Amino acid sequence: xxxxxxxxxxxxxxxxxxxxxxxxxxxxxxxxxxxxxxxxxxxxxxxxxxxxxxxxxxxxxxxxxxxxxxxxxxxxxxxxxxxxxxxxxxxxxxxxxxxxxxxxxxxxxxxxxxxxxxxxxxxxxxxxxxxxxxxxxxxxxxxxxxxxxxxxxxxxxxxxxxxxxxxxxxxxxxxxxxxxxxx
Amino acid sequence: xxxxxxxxxxxxxxxxxxxxxxxxxxxxxxxxxxxxxxxxxxxxxxxxxxxxxxxxxxxxxxxxxxxxxxxxxxxxxxxxxxxxxxxxxxxxxxxxxxxxxxxxxxxxxxxxxxxxxxxxxxxxxxxxxxxxxxxxxxxxxxxxxxxxxxxxxxxxxxxxxxxxxxxxxxxxxxxxxxxxxxxxxxxxxxxxxxxxxxxxxxxxxxxxxxxxxxxxxxxxxxxxxxxxxxxxxxxxxxxxxxxxxxxxxxxxxxxxxxxxxxxxxxxxxxxxxxxxxxxxxxxxxxxxxxxxxxxxxxxxxxxxxxxxxxxxxxxxxxxxxxxxxxxxxxxxxxxxxxxxxxxxxxxxxxxxxxxxxxxxxxxxx
Numbered sequence: 001x002x003x004x005x006x007x008x009x010x011x012x013x014x015x016x017x018x019x020x021x022x023x024x025x026x027x028x029x030x031x032x033x034x035x036x037x038x039x040x041x042x043x044x045x046x047x048x049x050x051x052x053x054x055x056x057x058x059x060x061x062x063x064x065x066x067x068x069x070x071x072x073x074x075x076x077x078x079x080x081x082x083x084x085x086x087x088x089x090x091x092x093x094x095x096x097x098x099x100x101x102x103x104x105x106x107x108x109x110x111x112x113x114x115x116x117x118x119x120x121x122x123x124x125x126x127x128x129x130x131x132x133x134x135x136x137x138x139x140x141x142x143x144x145x146x147x148x149x150x151x152x153x154x155x156x157x158x159x160x161x162x163x164x165x166x167x168x169x170x171x172x173x174x175x176x177x178x179x180x181x182x183x
Numbered sequence: 184x185x186x187x188x189x190x191x192x193x194x195x196x197x198x199x200x201x202x203x204x205x206x207x208x209x210x211x212x213x214x215x216x217x218x219x220x221x222x223x224x225x226x227x228x229x230x231x232x233x234x235x236x237x238x239x240x241x242x243x244x245x246x247x248x249x250x251x252x253x254x255x256x257x258x259x260x261x262x263x264x265x266x267x268x269x270x271x272x273x274x275x276x277x278x279x280x281x282x283x284x285x286x287x288x289x290x291x292x293x294x295x296x297x298x299x300x301x302x303x304x305x306x307x308x309x310x311x312x313x314x315x316x317x318x319x320x321x322x323x324x325x326x327x328x329x330x331x332x333x334x335x336x337x338x339x340x341x342x343x344x345x346x347x348x349x350x351x352x353x354x355x356x357x358x359x360x361x362x363x364x365x366x367x368x369x370x371x372x373x374x375x376x377x378x379x380x381x382x383x384x385x386x387x388x389x390x391x392x393x394x395x396x397x398x399x400x401x402x403x404x405x406x407x408x409x410x411x412x413x414x415x416x417x418x419x420x421x422x423x424x425x426x427x428x429x430x431x432x433x434x435x436x437x438x439x440x441x442x443x444x445x446x447x448x449x450x451x452x453x454x455x456x457x458x459x460x461x462x463x464x465x466x467x468x469x470x471x472x473x474x475x476x477x478x479x480x481x482x483x484x485x486x487x488x489x490x491x492x493x494x495x496x497x498x499x500x501x502x503x504x505x506x507x508x509x510x511x512x513x514x515x516x517x518x519x520x521x522x523x524x525x526x527x528x529x530x531x532x533x534x535x536x537x538x539x540x541x542x543x544x545x546x547x548x
Contacts, residue, residue, distance in 0.1 A: 087293045090243045090261055090541060097233055097541070098240075169262025169281070169291040172242060 040145040041164045047157045048141060053108065053130035056116045061133050066157040071182055073099065075107040075127075076142065076150040080119035084166045085149045089123060091172040092151070096127035099179060106130060110139070151175065155182050222513040224498070225535055225546035229272055231257070232542030236274035241266060244543050246298045247536050248307060250322045251419075255536075256307060257543055258299045263291035265299065265309070267324065272545065278324030279309075286326030289314035302345035303419045310343035317343045317351060330366070344415050346371070346438075352415055363415065363425065371423060372436045372444065418478045422506075424486070426476045433476060435506060447508045477501075485511065499537070516546055 036043065051064040066072060075092050077085050096105050106128040109116045113131055120129045132138030142150070153161040153175070161178050163171055235241050242261025249255050253270035264279040280287050288297060289311050296312045306327060307320045319327040330351060344352040350365035363372040414426040421438040433447040477487040490500035498515040505511055516537055535546040 090293065094233065094240065094242055094261075094541060166292070169242065169259075169264065172261065173238070173240065176240065177238070 037143065039143060040148070041150055041162055042142055042152075042159055044159050044162060046159050048154070048159070049157050051108075051138070051141075052133040054113055054133055056109075056113060056120050056129040056131060059113055062130070064130075066154055069104040069154070070156065071103040071179065072152075072154040073103055073105045073179065074150075074152045074154065076144070076152065077107050077109040077119075078144065078147040078149060080109060080111050080115050082147060082149065087166045088149050088151065091167045091175075093126050094172070095175065095179070096125075098176065100127065102183060103179065108132060108138075110135060110144070153178055153182065222500075222515050223548060224515045224517065225548060227517065227544055228534075228547045229545040230542050231255075231268065231272060231545070235266060235268075236277075239266065239274055239277055241542065243293070243541060244538050245296065246300075247538065247543060248299045248301045249536075250301045250307075251305065252322075254322060255543075256299060256301070256322075258297050258309065260293065260295040260297065261291060263288040263295055263297075265307070265320070265324070267322075276324060278320065285329045286318055286320075288318070298343060300343055302343075302349060303347040303417055303421065304345060304349040306345070306349055308343035308345055308351075319345075319349070344417055346417055347421060352417065354413055354415065361413075363423070371438060372425070372434075372441060374434070374444075414476055416476060416478055422478065424476050424478060445506065445508070447504075487514075501535075514548070 042048070048066055050066060053062050053064055054060065055062055073095055075088070079085070092107070099105060107125065108130050109119055111119070111131060116129060116131045138144075144150075148165045151161075151163040151167060152159055160182060161175065163175070167175070231244075232241055240262075241257065242259055244257050245260040246258045247255065254275070255268040255270075255272065257266045257268070258264075258279075259266055259277075263281045264277045266277045267275045269275055281289070281291055283289070288295065288309075290313060294313070297309050299307060299309045301322070302308050305322065307322060309318045309320070310316075310332075311318060315332045317330045317332060319329070321327055346352060346365055350367050350369070352371065353364055353366070355362050355364070361374050362370055364370045414424070416424040417438075418424070423434075423436040423438055425434040425436065426432070427434075434444050435447070436444045475489050477489065479485040479487065484506050486504055486506070488502040488504065490502055498517050501514040501516065502510060503512040503514060514535075516535065535548075537544045537546065
């Protein structure tokens with residue numbers, strides 16, 4: 001009887017621990033989701049299948065299927081005039097000069113099409129520029145909350161690298177290394 | 184008829200302005216045909232850009248220098264590094280890093296302004312504006328020393344300059360004199376603070392200033408109004424070049440014969456008119472001609488003045504002058520569409536260098 005009771009007790013304790021751990025895990029997952037949602041950018045490993053964009057050069061809606069590209073380098077430019085974007089521009093142009101023939105490279109500026117067209121001319125971009133077809137859907141998809149640029153490397157539809165904000169020399173070289181490795 | 188023509192020519196000759204022959208050498212307007220016809224268009228022979236070596240890139244060249252062995256040094260503000268190339272423009276190595284320690288640059292990126300220069304002592308001087316310090320390296324990239332600069336001292340804005348012994352050169356206004364002195368306190372040159380310095384560029388004593396700027400003229404710095412500057416350079420053969428942008432006046436001082444300094448008005452009237460017209464159109468502008476003075480790397484009796492973009496905006500114009508102030512020729516550097524204004528360095532083995540947005544372009548005569 002004693003042994004039965006003891007075993008029963010142990011099972012209860014064990015169950016209680018399992019329930020507690022499950023509950024904790026659930027809370028952690030929930031907290032993680034909340035924290036993730038609070039982030040102003042996507043994380044490596046997250047996936048984006050497609051993007052509905054408008055080509056600034058020849059305004060027409062294009063569905064960019066990221067799964068169709070082996071490697072994509074995307075620059076998210078929150079405004080046509082921002083100091084951080086301006087700082088990053090020299091690196092972005094360098095990536096375009098180095099990899100434009102081998103990987104898919106483009107910028108997405110979060111403004112209206114006419115402002116984007118002016119920006120493209122003023123900045124003398126050497127990569128294609130797009131605007132989102134639906135700005136709010138795009139900002140939701142990329143969890144954009146602040147006016148900071150992003151440099152994102154996609155392998156297929158999966159994010160492999162994301163730099164939020166401005167780049168410096170070391171980061172810039174690191175991005176080149178990552179692209180070369182992923183190629 | 185012959186007598187009449189002779190008389191006319193004598194009268195005409197007599198009416199020409201006479202300039203003082205000694206000390207002050209005034210360069211008059213170059214004849215239009217020299218500017219329009221007798222220029223040489225430099226040929227592009229090479230571009231240094233993108234991947235310059237294995238895992239080595241050139242992102243944003245800011246300043247360039249060349250040593251006596253024709254090795255080329257490029258400060259890349261994109262990564263706060265100095266890239267070194269041999270005489271055939273092959274990448275050798277890079278050095279420099281971001282940090283707060285000795286021999287490190289204060290930051291990288293668009294706002295990292297670090298002019299570099301090879302001093303007459305053969306060392307590489309890099310002036311980190313943001314940290315107010317000069318880093319000295321030998322040409323192998325080994326860090327030698329670091330000098331903190333007191334920002335109140337007028338350190339050469341454009342280039343870090345040192346004399347033959349490696350003493351940095353400073354400028355300072357002491358009472359009514361401008362003094363150029365070395366790090367060890369040796370006075371290299373001094374001159375009186377003359378109000379009339381400004382008259383050439385801004386005739387009738389009218390300085391181009393926007394409304395409200397009149398109060399901003401530093402009272403003790405009539406040589407450098409409103410953000411204009413004094414450029415200082417020392418050549419390997421101890422010629423000190425002092426260029427006052429506001430006055431558009433160049434002094435050349437032979438440090439071995441300091442009594443015989445030469446003074447030049449290097450800008451022809453036409454250039455001044457063009458500059459003034461340009462300034463009138465600008466919302467913000469400085470009342471001076473910033474263009475750099477470039478001592479010739481090979482020939483000590485020649486120097487260059489970067490006149491800026493030509494009227495068609497498709498070329499950069501270089502005046503070649505001798506030490507007597509005579510215009511020896513005009514060279515044009517073609518500017519590729521969309522490029523920034525080239526920054527010309529110096530001439531070595533007949534090579535000219537220009538900096539564009541993200542590359543260094545090499546030209547030859």
